[in-house]
Amino acid sequence: MKKIAVLTSGGDAPGMNACLRAVVRCGLYHGMEVYGVKRGYDGLIRGDLYKMKSYSVSNIIQQGGTILKSARSVEFRTKEGRTKAAEQLRDRGIEGLVVIGGDGTFTGANLLYNEHGIKVVGAPGTIDNDLYGTDYTIGYDTAVNTALDAIDKVRDTANSHDRIFFIEVMGRDSGYIAIETAIGGGAEMAMVPETQTTIEDVINALQSGWDKEKSASIVITAEGSSEGSALEIANKVKARCPEKDIKVTTLGHIQRGGSPSAADRILASRMGIAAVEGLIEGRSNVMAGIIKDEVTYTKLEEAINGEKPLNTDLLKMVKILSI
Numbered sequence: 001m002k003k004i005a006v007l008t009s010g011g012d013a014p015g016m017n018a019c020l021r022a023v024v025r026c027g028l029y030h031g032m033e034v035y036g037v038k039r040g041y042d043g044l045i046r047g048d049l050y051k052m053k054s055y056s057v058s059n060i061i062q063q064g065g066t067i068l069k070s071a072r073s074v075e076f077r078t079k080e081g082r083t084k085a086a087e088q089l090r091d092r093g094i095e096g097l098v099v100i101g102g103d104g105t106f107t108g109a110n111l112l113y114n115e116h117g118i119k120v121v122g123a124p125g126t127i128d129n130d131l132y133g134t135d136y137t138i139g140y141d142t143a144v145n146t147a148l149d150a151i152d153k154v155r156d157t158a159n160s161h162d163r164i165f166f167i168e169v170m171g172r173d174s175g176y177i178a179i180e181t182a183i184g185g186g187a188e189m190a191m192v193p194e195t196q197t198t199i200e201d202v203i204n205a206l207q208s209g210w211d212k213e214k215s216a217s218i219v220i221t222a223e224g225s226s227e228g229s230a231l232e233i234a235n236k237v238k239a240r241c242p243e244k245d246i247k248v249t250t251l252g253h254i255q256r257g258g259s260p261s262a263a264d265r266i267l268a269s270r271m272g273i274a275a276v277e278g279l280i281e282g283r284s285n286v287m288a289g290i291i292k293d294e295v296t297y298t299k300l301e302e303a304i305n306g307e308k309p310l311n312t313d314l315l316k317m318v319k320i321l322s323i
């Protein structure tokens, strides 16, 4: 394999740049030409590619976001869009593509392989940690730490004012960020999409704190929680406990930004190299992952659809630790 391309797509994640750097440098190390695609699949369709050198990725390992930029391409969801994208690669003699992103990115890559035979390897870049075939995804550790930093700050003001805070974290349909920030942030409770937690459960948990004269409480809610957003949950609790001082904080996109943690930089670097070396070894339509410290390759379809169960013992931990 002489020429490969790399793109970042979908929601950005801290560590995408570190992964890109590893892809470029590993490709060059193995004597290949490496092309960077701007703005994900949209850029690929338009032929927005440029040849990358070692210095193209200098000084980016510590930067959040992605220097290639990202997009959620609508055109790539069409057959015509994917045909144009495949032609752009073929016209330039590019034989392999590394895609750094989450399940939407891999869904697209899987189609590109199935419809056009483009050799593609994915590197899991998403703060949600919702991909099967890897213990952790690039960006997750940083997002959890960013959320924790914010929760610590909210805790200060919650204590000063004897307030109950509902803090919403990202994660789409996954409760990983919520559960780990709840443990690390010393929250009273975590509401995650994977298990049903009713308003009654929330009030009971808070009540057991009030019974022990706990004056401030923090409940972490995943954005995919079955009871709705943090605001909706807070309104339902307020309707039942009107005397309580209740506030809501939605952490939002701050969780997607910032300099990647050491763990994310190392994970991203390993995955970038694994993706390129996977292509060299003739692998295709797979995601490079790391399970129990070993590099693994999982079919893209499995990475997207496989179940990555949340360890629900962790929910019990939150309960035990908030007694």
Ligand code: F6P
Residues within 6 Å of the ligand: 011, 102, 126, 127, 128, 170, 171, 172, 223, 256
């Ligand atoms: O997949 C990453 C993520 O940040 C999710 O946690 C969140 O649901 C979604 O992306 C938000 O997407 P956007 O930035 O397009 O609003």
